[in-house]
Amino acid sequence: MLAQSTKLSFFVPDSSESFETTYFDSGISAGFPSPADDFKEERISLDKELIKNKEATFFARVNGQSMIDAGLGDNDLLIIDRSLSPSHNKIAVCFLDGDFTVKRLKLDNGDLWLQPENAKYKPIKITEENEFIIWGIVTNVIKKV
């Protein structure tokens, strides 16, 4: 947020978003102040931990078994960061011939392969004929236990 006068620009803290913070306030009392006040820390936030770039982060739900050995099981929640660049060995959400899919990217002699992580599935070679988009890079998997 920004408020402007003719010459100076003032930055006003943006209070529209509230982060989970703990606020220790022992008030004004004549007694011994809480020593804990000197060691205030913010409570752990999974949002902050797992989402490095919130404008570019999206979520998706896994449907299938082909990535089971990489830890991506059916119904797991994927955290996808679109700002990351795709590269060899990254796990990516791709759009392939009309459907979203998630696979490991493999570059081999200039060819791009979508590598499943389950022996029952075969790798897919991407050719000119495919309608193909790398939609975003998977950064984390959240599963219910």
Next chain:
Amino acid sequence: MYALVDCNNFYASCERVFNPNLQKKPVAILSNNDGCVISMSDETKALKLPFGAPIFKWEAFCKENNIHVLSSNYPLYGDMSSRVMNILYQFTPNVEVYSVDEAFLEFKGFENYNYTDYGNQIRQRILKWTGIPTCVGIAPTKALSKVANKIARKFPDKTNGVYVIDSEEKRLKALKWIKIEDVWGIGRGLQKRLKPKNIRTAFDFTQLSDEGISKKFSITELKLKKDLEGIVTLQLDELTSKRAIATTRSFEYTFSDIDNIKERISTFATSCAEKLRKQKSRCHMIIVMLSSDTHKKDLEQHRASTTVKLSYPTDSTLIISNQAVKAVTTIFKKGIKYKRAGVIVTGLVPNDNYQLHLFEHENPKHKPLMYAIDGLNKKYRDYKIKLGNQDLKRTWKMRQERLSPRHTTNINEIIKVKC
């Protein structure tokens, strides 16, 4: 220097991010209640579907041309818009969010930057991070940045979506190219007055004398002229509160009984009051309007509106709803099939600074009550707390037959990936 960043066919582009099957295909987005077309992809525009086309008349045309018609998904568009705007703040602290899909940027102290490169970076980052394509126009003034943006949009092959007006030669060329009706701030009324004077381009407009413009038109047009000449006159607006708040809707069916109409008006009034409180304003005036189905020419037509002036400004749902319902009974005509109604609150004043009335004042209990209602509705969602005259039998859901999922705002509606 100023930049105007404009998202291309924003609503249609948002849909395409989460449904890439719609890429390169004609897409049309409908207004609230699936009424008429309010956003189109370039492919749909090329088919000459008119903007604002009522869908019931154009259904066959859309089918014939394989146009993908969708209901508007405002939660999705709202979230994507805030992503785009937040990215813009990474390029300069001075951003004016102009609408859901456009923003002005001001660059102070960027003299050593290559603006074309910088514009490309803005475009690339928004495209990569959000999937939304944009155009960027950069120029010494706001009005010129709008013109530059139009050039970037019109000639994608030559500009790659970024155009910079950084010389007198480019400025003159641009002004001679752009038609007067496409210039920012030139409304239809003004255009009609300019046409007979043989003013067809922005350049013609800048050839008028300052005195002539301020005499025949107003200070606004004079400022626009200066801005088009490259002299900074229009500043970046800080976010200002709205001057009026409106909730108007078409109904799914027509209504000819007063009870149903009273209910709608009360619901619209409630929504206006809520928006008022959100932006911390109060209103002095309530406008209520009612209209029959203007597309059905064979039926008896009736359109009316009325204004209620309040003796003290308020943001109370109780007062606004009460007054609006009273007002609508005065314009309601028996035997008319009504299709559309609306409530507009205007004469807005800030909550913390308004004139008190000598003899009348708001019941002091309203303020904590409204606070409690807003809190509860925020906590439990779906408007659990309502007035007694709202939502008679919950038959009111907005018609959204072709709605896409809320991919970014509801965990149960996120995209599914095959694995």
